[in-house]
Amino acid sequence: MQQDVGSFATLGLHPSVLAAITAVGYEEPSPIQIQSIPLIMAGHDMIGQAQTGTGKTAAFALPILSRIDAERREPQVLVLAPTRELALQVATSFESFAKQLKGVNVVAIYGGAPMGPQLKAIRQGAQVIVATPGRLVDHLSRNGGMLSTVQFLVLDEADEMLKLGFMDDLEVIFNAMPDARQTVLFSATLPASIRGIAEKHLRNPQQVKIASKTQTVARIEQAHLMVHADQKINAVLRLLEVEDFDAMIGFVRTKQATLDIAAALEAKGYKVAALNGDIAQNQRERVIDSLKDGRLNIVIATDVAARGLDVPRITHVFNIDMPYDPESYVHRIGRTGRAGRDGRALLLVTPRERRMLQVIERVTGQKVAEILLPDAKVILQARVRRLTQDMAARVKDKDNHNTELLTQLTTDLDCNVEQLALALLAKVTEGQAFTLAGVEREQPVMAPRGRDDRNRRDGREGGGERRERRAPLALSEGKVRCRTALGNRDGVAARNLLGAILNEGGLSRDAIGRIQIRESFSLVELPEEGLERLLGKLKDTRVGGKPLKLRRYRED
Numbered sequence: 433m434q435q436d437v438g439s440f441a442t443l444g445l446h447p448s449v450l451a452a453i454t455a456v457g458y459e460e461p462s463p464i465q466i467q468s469i470p471l472i473m474a475g476h477d478m479i480g481q482a483q484t485g486t487g488k489t490a491a492f493a494l495p496i497l498s499r500i501d502a503e504r505r506e507p508q509v510l511v512l513a514p515t516r517e518l519a520l521q522v523a524t525s526f527e528s529f530a531k532q533l534k535g536v537n538v539v540a541i542y543g544g545a546p547m548g549p550q551l552k553a554i555r556q557g558a559q560v561i562v563a564t565p566g567r568l569v570d571h572l573s574r575n576g577g578m579l580s581t582v583q584f585l586v587l588d589e590a591d592e593m594l595k596l597g598f599m600d601d602l603e604v605i606f607n608a609m610p611d612a613r614q615t616v617l618f619s620a621t622l623p624a625s626i627r628g629i630a631e632k633h634l635r636n637p638q639q640v641k642i643a644s645k646t647q648t649v650a651r652i653e654q655a656h657l658m659v660h661a662d663q664k665i666n667a668v669l670r671l672l673e674v675e676d677f678d679a680m681i682g683f684v685r686t687k688q689a690t691l692d693i694a695a696a697l698e699a700k701g702y703k704v705a706a707l708n709g710d711i712a713q714n715q716r717e718r719v720i721d722s723l724k725d726g727r728l729n730i731v732i733a734t735d736v737a738a739r740g741l742d743v744p745r746i747t748h749v750f751n752i753d754m755p756y757d758p759e760s761y762v763h764r765i766g767r768t769g770r771a772g773r774d775g776r777a778l779l780l781v782t783p784r785e786r787r788m789l790q791v792i793e794r795v796t797g798q799k800v801a802e803i804l805l806p807d808a809k810v811i812l813q814a815r816v817r818r819l820t821q822d823m824a825a826r827v828k829d830k831d832n833h834n835t836e837l838l839t840q841l842t843t844d845l846d847c848n849v850e851q852l853a854l855a856l857l858a859k860v861t862e863g864q865a866f867t868l869a870g871v872e873r874e875q876p877v878m879a880p881r882g883r884d885d886r887n888r889r890d891g892r893e894g895g896g897e898r899r900e901r902r903a904p905l906a907l908s909e910g911k912v913r914c915r916t917a918l919g920n921r922d923g924v925a926a927r928n929l930l931g932a933i934l935n936e937g938g939l940s941r942d943a944i945g946r947i948q949i950r951e952s953f954s955l956v957e958l959p960e961e962g963l964e965r966l967l968g969k970l971k972d973t974r975v976g977g978k979p980l981k982l983r984r985y986r987e988d
């Protein structure tokens with residue numbers, strides 16, 4: 433972590449907390465920790481602002497734990513966080529910092545999990561409660577006195593709690609606590625909306641703001657790609673092929689989109705899951721755990737995952753849909769590039785969202801470079817590179833070489849090793865093109881037209897009008913364009929289109945030309961010869977529950 437010269441030992445922390453810091457592996461305090469810890473130790477209220485991933489959790493957890501009275505077996509600390517996953521994560525951090533503090537216990541209180549164990553932990557004397565406001569208010573309605581002994585209150589991501597409409601709940605919670613308490617508030621962004629809370633509920637708060645030229649972390653490399661709304665999924669697939677990521681979190685606006693995009697990526701073989709507020713809580717937790725330990729590499733989420741989540745292996749954040757405001761952008765991309773690591777943030781921008789991109793650049797103080805969609809050549813190179821990497825290990829892995837089988841196969845098939853190798857390559861690469869022409873056919877994506885799109889106010893995004901004005905693409909030789917009612921709106925169904933035509937029609941991939949999936953329909957190039965017979969064959973085929981219904985399509 434980049435920081436001022438400092439050492440945890442000089443900050444006045446409890447020796448057992450210092451021992452835990454060593455055990456966790458932190459070597460030096462980060463700037464927000466250097467400045468906040470002495471203030472909190474001295475009993476001040478405070479407002480702390482520092483970039484994402486710079487250690488705000490420890491900045492409040494370490495001093496507060498140092499001041500707990502382990503002898504008193506009653507709630508002393510309340511930390512509020514906007515989401516369940518964040519509450520759980522912060523509780524886990526507190527636990528790891530409190531490991532050597534005998535008799536100090538932590539409980540996470542959040543919705544979607546049974547209340548019984550939460551109540552039991554409180555009854556058994558947990559001193560630290562980490563909660564989401566909604567569930568805590570449920571507890572308070574049964575046990576109004578449960579916060580009467582709390583002396584420390586932390587509002588993590590206070591601005592987000594206000595944005596989510598927790599103001600009334602927060603008031604209930606504040607009123608259930610003694611006035612004589614210490615209150616601290618932390619976030620990477622502190623919009624004006626926070627002032628009301630600060631003025632009303634904090635006493636003479638000290639402000640700590642870690643100065644930085646930009647709101648976003650400089651080590652996060654940011655890029656944007658212009659794309660039409662109906663081409664997004666193709667753009668995502670193409671970028672995923674060329675981006676070298678370890679783990680990625682993709683953000684979209686709607687719960688439905690998390691499911692659709694996760695399904696489309698899963699169909700391409702990615703280890704991916706959706707995360708949104710409608711998913712059962714135990715599944716939500718499983719998704720985050722799996723992303724942490726590598727069982728999943730991609731999570732497609734709504735903003736429920738935008739704040740605070742700390743998964744060190746996330747190398748990429750992909751804003752598939754534009755965030756609602758610049759703050760959300762800052763937090764979303766902050767899921768990568770944490771604790772001094774590098775990260776990359778990608779953003780898809782549709783023509784009518786250009787203005788929002790400018791707002792983001794202005795507010796964050798950083799330019800978001802434009803990148804172009806990787807073309808077929810780049811995609812092909814990436815595929816060959818991946819195949820080569822995969823094979824490099826296997827070529828060396830002599831233990832798994834079966835020469836007996838090789839001899840048997842070449843004998844039985846009456847072919848030489850080269851012929852067999854070529855056949856095996858064909859099998860290994862099945863379903864993915866490995867020629868330039870093949871890749872070109874596979875994922876046609878149209879870039880938005882020139883800059884004049886910027887001032888257009890007519891054509892609605894994804895509406896028919898704009899598309900009709902695009903120059904029609906030349907048809908591949910010997911092919912006829914057919915239209916089907918399946919479109920992007922049908923999510924995965926449209927993407928299964930190709931598979932259905934190949935299967936049902938008994939065609940090879942070469943027999944089909946381009947496929948263009950638009951918002952509400954798709955265009956497919958089918959062989960002119962035998963077309964009527966083929967259309968007849970496909971007439972009753974259903975894809976994702978919808979009839980395929982291919983019709984010959986005239987351009988004019």
Ligand SMILES: Nc1ncnc2c1ncn2[C@@H]1O[C@H](COP(=O)(O)OP(=O)(O)OP(=O)(O)O)[C@@H](O)[C@H]1O
Pocket residue numbers: 433457458459460461462465482483484485486487488489490619620739740741742744766767770771
């Ligand atoms: N002093 C330190 N040295 C090394 N790593 C640290 C230190 N302090 C915190 N970390 C690690 O840095 C990562 C980010 O910390 P944390 O989650 O507290 O960031 P944050 O500032 O709260 O970010 P966000 O704004 O996204 O919530 C965590 O993995 C944490 O363990």
Ligand SMILES: [Mg+2]
Pocket residue numbers: 488489588740
């Ligand atoms: Mg945080």
